[in-house]
Amino acid sequence: MSGFVEVMSKVLRIYLDSPSRLDQPVDFVLRDKRAKVLRRGRGEVQALKALASSMELVLPAGMATVTEARIPSVSASRRQAVACSAVEPMCLSPIEQVWVACSAAGPSGMSQLAWTERQSLLALGEQARQFGLPLSAVYAWSDGHEQDRHGQGQSLTVPACSLLMPEMASSGGSSVLRQSLWWTLAAVLSWTLVLQQQAQSLRSQMKQTQTQMEQAVRQALPHLPVIVAPLTQARQHRDGLLAEKSPASAPFDRLLMASAVQWPALQGQVRALNFKDQQLQLTLASELPAQPLAAESDLEWKQGESARQWEIGFSKAGQQSSQQGGQQ
Numbered sequence: 630m631s632g633f634v635e636v637m638s639k640v641l642r643i644y645l646d647s648p649s650r651l652d653q654p655v656d657f658v659l660r661d662k663r664a665k666v667l668r669r670g671r672g673e674v675q676a677l678k679a680l681a682s683s684m685e686l687v688l689p690a691g692m693a694t695v696t697e698a699r700i701p702s703v704s705a706s707r708r709q710a711v712a713c714s715a716v717e718p719m720c721l722s723p724i725e726q727v728w729v730a731c732s733a734a735g736p737s738g739m740s741q742l743a744w745t746e747r748q749s750l751l752a753l754g755e756q757a758r759q760f761g762l763p764l765s766a767v768y769a770w771s772d773g774h775e776q777d778r779h780g781q782g783q784s785l786t787v788p789a790c791s792l793l794m795p796e797m798a799s800s801g802g803s804s805v806l807r808q809s810l811w812w813t814l815a816a817v818l819s820w821t822l823v824l825q826q827q828a829q830s831l832r833s834q835m836k837q838t839q840t841q842m843e844q845a846v847r848q849a850l851p852h853l854p855v856i857v858a859p860l861t862q863a864r865q866h867r868d869g870l871l872a873e874k875s876p877a878s879a880p881f882d883r884l885l886m887a888s889a890v891q892w893p894a895l896q897g898q899v900r901a902l903n904f905k906d907q908q909l910q911l912t913l914a915s916e917l918p919a920q921p922l923a924a925e926s927d928l929e930w931k932q933g934e935s936a937r938q939w940e941i942g943f944s945k946a947g948q949q950s951s952q953q954g955g956q957q
Contacts, residue, residue, distance in 0.1 A: 638662050640765060641681035642785065643674065644778045647689040649749070651756040656778055664785045666777075678762045685766040686753060687778075693745035693769035693792060694719070700731060700740045716744050732789035741790040743769045754797030764798060766791040839897070858902040865904065884909055887928055888941050892920040908942035 644656040651674050659668040659680055668680075678684070698715045700708065712731035717724045728750055732741040750767065757764050768774065773786035842859040865881045881904045888909060889895060894917060901912035916936040922928060930941040 639667065639681040641677055641684045641762070642687060642777075643684060644687045644774065645689050645753075647692070649689060649692065649753055651753075651760065658777060658785060660785050664787050666783050666785060669780055674760055674762075678760050681762070683765040684757060684760075684762045685768065686757070686764065687768050687774050688745065688770055688792070690770040692749065693743050695741065695743045695769045695771070695790070697739045698742055699738055700734065700742075702734075712740075712742055716742055720744065722746060728792060728794055730790050730792045735789070741788070743790045743792055745769070745792060747794070750792060750794050751796060754794065757797070764793060767793045767797070858899045861902040861904075880904075880907055881909075884928075884941065884943065887943075888930075891922065891926055891928060892930075894920065908940050911939045911941065913937045913939070 638661055640660050640662070642658045642660060643651070644658075645651075646655075654671055654673055656671050657669070657677055658666055659677075660666055674684075694716075696716070696719070700711055700715065703711055708731060709729070712729045713724050713727075716727075716729050720727050726747055727744050728747045729742065729744040734740050753767070754764065768788050768791060771786070771788065773788075776782060777785045839859075846859040846863050862885065884904075884907075895911070895913075898913045898915065898917055899911055900914045903910040910933070914937075919930060919932070919939070922930075927944050928941060929944045930939055932938065933940055
C-alpha cells in the first residue's frame, strides 16, 4: 500500500512546445505535493502517466498572456466577470473566445491575470483526457518555468494563476473516479488477504490445540482406546471415579468405544457431546454421512434436529449385553 500512497502524492508537469501536442516526446518534471523535484527528463506521456496521480501543463511561450491588475473585492461569482472586463481592452480576440484566469490578491493588493484562446485550451484538455490522467493545473510560460525545465533548482515554480478551465478539469473526472475506486478496491483486497491469513492461522491454532488436548488425555487415561471428544471423555472419567465406578465398565465408555470402532470417521469431527438417557448426543463440525451398521451391531443411531446432530445408543440386545457386562 505504501507504493500506492507515493504515486498518489506525485504530480507530472509537462512542458509543451509549439504546436502543443501530447502524443509526442515532451520534457517533464515529476514533483511531490510540496513542489520538490523528484525526477527530470524527456519521454512519452503514455509511459510517464503511471508515475503520478495528476498532470499539469506549462503552455509554450506566446500562447498565453500574463499581467497584473488590482481587482476589486467582489463575490466569487462576479470575480470572473470583473477579470474579463479588466483584460478585454488588451485582448486581440473577442472576449467570448478568450478564457481569463485570475489569482487571489497578493500582499501588494495586485492579482495575477492570465488569458488565452478557449479553443486551444479545450483541445489540450481533449488530448489530456486520452491518457486518463486528470489535469490539475495549466500555467502560462514564464522565466521561472524556463529554469525549472532545464534543471536549475530542486524545487519548482508554482504560479498563483492557473488557466485550467472547468471543462478541462471535468474531462479527467471519470479517471479520478476510476482511480479512487481502484485504490479502494486495492485496500479492501489487502485487508481481505490479511483477514484470510488470520483466519487460517486461527484454524491452525485450533487444530494444534485439539491435537494437544487429545495427547494430554491419552497420557492421563491410557486405558481409553480412542479419543473422540477429549474434554468430555476426561469429564466422564472423573465423574466415574467420583461415583466409585470403574471407567471401563461405565455405559458411557462402552457406548463411546463401540461408536468409535463402528464409525471411525467420527474421530476429529465431534465438537459437542452429551450423554443422557443412555444415549450419546453428538454435534459434528460438518455434515457427515452415517456409517452403515453391520448386521451383528448392537448399536443404533439416528439423525437429530440438523444434519450435524446424531444420537447413538444401544439396541435392546446391546443394552442387555451392556448390563450383563456391567454386572460382571
